[in-house]
Amino acid sequence: MNEKTQEKQHWIVYPIGSKPKWGLAVLLGIQQYLTMFGATVLIPFIVGGAMKLPPDQLALMISTIFFTSGICTLIQQSPLGNRLPVIQGGTFSFLGPTFAIIGMVAAKKLTGPEPMWQIQIQEVAGAIMIASVFEIVLGYTGIMGQVRKLISPITIGPTIAMIGLALFSIGAPWMASNWIISLITLVALILYSQVFSQKSRAFMLFPVLLSIITGWLAALIGTATGMISPDSPAYLKTDLIASAAWFSFRPMLPFKWGFPNLASTTLWAGAFGMLAGYLASMIESIGDYYACARISEAPVPTSRMISRGLGAEGLGCFIAGVLQTCNGTTTYSENIGSIGLTRVASRRVVRCGAAVMLIIPIVGKFGAILATLPQPVVGAMFVGLFGMIASVGLSNLQIVNLNNSRNLFIIGLSFFAGLTVPYHFNPLLSASAVPINWSAAGTFVKVIGDILQAILTTGMAVTGITALILDNILPGATRAERGLEVWEKEASEEAWQEAESQWAAMQEGEMRPV
């Protein structure tokens, strides 16, 4: 049952250290970033909506979050970060604590001339800034990096898979906002990435960009001919482009909405509550680092890479607080899936994309065009990209003995738990969910409850923690059967040095044969 017929050994044509020519790298970088647009633009809409932000301020917040994303990605690419080809963007795990702060501030009596939303921005961003010390310390001191020693492929396989699968609630429902546009986009993605890519280099490298453009054009035709009504999520809001400014440097300004009042008690309570969001974000990022390394055909991340990666994300959250995105920064899963489809994992590409992100928010018109990306197109991309992350996660199980029932039990139980537990605790998933709310029991207990709730509603955290615990305490498998012998050879500084030197030997513009 275990004969292996491994013919193709590679799928990445531009590995992490490769150097695609600059023009190509910029285009590839834009493609990488396009996949994160849909989710990132949502966050200011959700947070700004809760704050009742005026439209011009909302536009500024959207520009700010993209500008911040560019900076944070560049930090992650520097010696301060892990230098994996990961893109940094806003995080949904901060939304719970953010709403709590918005509510606390709304309950206060304002004395100054500033409107309510401005104080809310100051306090939310201030709390994120203060709490970022938590991630910076846990990261750069190497405390979180220690967890690597407990992680085996049995833990990481289902955990990565869950990063992709847990987003099932926003795949088909987003596609359903216009089935014609979304199915055109999905079929285009399948054809371009799997069929046309066999013959054409353009389709091989740009399946994501080209299928997004295809979906966009379909939506444009529908909008222009009147077949798509103006209240449909597939309708292209082209008037946004006309009303956008050509240039604005305000996204770059620190504390543009005012410095927070450090004497505010709600600010500090909010920072305390934000810890839950930071914890969930860190667990997710560790999973993403493994996923990114695996899909990039790189060695397994080392403890030091995990530590630096989290430290850099903490720094990024501090900067996000200074620039007042009202959100933090974390590693994006979307572009990890995209690496698998485009076969491009080059750092240079990610850096070019980040550089473009520094420019786009300043050129208002360009940002407005990107902001018209319609929901059904984004939904179709999610179905293709999140699935890819799931199967890359499962491919970690290749080095695990799957004829051992103890291994099967742990993988299965943690997998199922990652789906069923959030379904019970997350009211956004299920109308009959019962969230943990211990607010009646005093501040400290409430924070414990909030942290539990943040973890139990994060599928990959539930899967990861369940598998980590069971895999480290249950008997019944040798280290070899757990895949640890192959794995530890790969997670070494030496393995990375060897890989880096192979990549360094590649010529400018050279593609690796697959």
Place this chain on the structure above:
Amino acid sequence: MNEKTQEKQHWIVYPIGSKPKWGLAVLLGIQQYLTMFGATVLIPFIVGGAMKLPPDQLALMISTIFFTSGICTLIQQSPLGNRLPVIQGGTFSFLGPTFAIIGMVAAKKLTGPEPMWQIQIQEVAGAIMIASVFEIVLGYTGIMGQVRKLISPITIGPTIAMIGLALFSIGAPWMASNWIISLITLVALILYSQVFSQKSRAFMLFPVLLSIITGWLAALIGTATGMISPDSPAYLKTDLIASAAWFSFRPMLPFKWGFPNLASTTLWAGAFGMLAGYLASMIESIGDYYACARISEAPVPTSRMISRGLGAEGLGCFIAGVLQTCNGTTTYSENIGSIGLTRVASRRVVRCGAAVMLIIPIVGKFGAILATLPQPVVGAMFVGLFGMIASVGLSNLQIVNLNNSRNLFIIGLSFFAGLTVPYHFNPLLSASAVPINWSAAGTFVKVIGDILQAILTTGMAVTGITALILDNILPGATRAERGLEVWEKEASEEAWQEAESQWAAMQEGEMRPV
């Protein structure tokens, strides 16, 4: 990355053809059946509730469905069936069309002396009986068996995984009905099956039975001490046992609630609508056959086994119609997970369990005791067993090249689709779901819509069909890379003959070393 360190090659101690001693086989058979009790008892509650059935009639319907389950399992074990160690029981895929019939009958004016619920039983059971011809024909003619030629491990891996995972909506939510009882049961299952089983033969063979008993005892203590309130799902309704009859042969009676009026138009419209349920049930059963063979460490099912299996299920549905369970019969996933945990796949065990099922409904007291099995205990078993099915499904991917991005793309996309598509169409999963309802467009279109809805709300059907289509049309992998070369050697009559002769060589009571 592909070094394999396969040390343990087996996990099944009693393979399909082995012969555990009779006393042991009966106990093991009861254990297999216990896992299907929770879901099976639910069906008459749901259907009977919709019909406003009087309590004594509901009790009779529950006894009837268990009696039918025993008969149908024995048919599947006979030369008419596939002889895999699968247990037959009620199916949730019939519920949609069943509700439709109940509604149609309720809208009629009754002229005779029979109460409304009795006519409803006659018509529902009659429609199931008539429509069973569909499954009998598609099965025994070999038409559905042909599908095997298109199925590769790439299709079957995620499909089996989805059989387990798709039930995420009833794991933690059922456990949540009493976290103390359910966590005791789950921890007991983990300890018994993974830790105590290493030293003790009783725990190795009976982890499921013993952890159910543990959970049951915990609920009994809670009930007796008053810590569990009478309205809790964990409360043991011991008064049910006192009021149950000692013996009753009524469950065995054909047409006990009267022969259906064959001239009724609602009966025939109902039979037509029932086709959607049959189709979903057949797709699910094919997946279950593969899962059962895999977890039993048997060869891959042949076309003829699939054909006979479905034919036998059709026959079982006909019998269920005659006995008027108001439901059909299909292969149960619960006991497939249980085979993995108990390491027992013996046919003799399944037959003994089925024989016990013929007796239990007749001994009323015994059935009443089993019917007290509390919901949190069942929820905990689901988390353990459904996860096991998921990981056994994934173990099929061992013979697939997972360094081929085309394979990863298909596996991931079909996996994600199986979660996200039902979430969009199934109102039981999501409050914002949008089910397909084409009833305004005429009967024929309505049936097409009903069939689509039945398939799109069945996760493993969505995954299976998506993977089947993509794997058969997309280029980019050789037959060897798709795992087909290893696979087809295994799915042959010869492979089964060899396995059967190995099993036949085992002594009475002999266990295979693992």
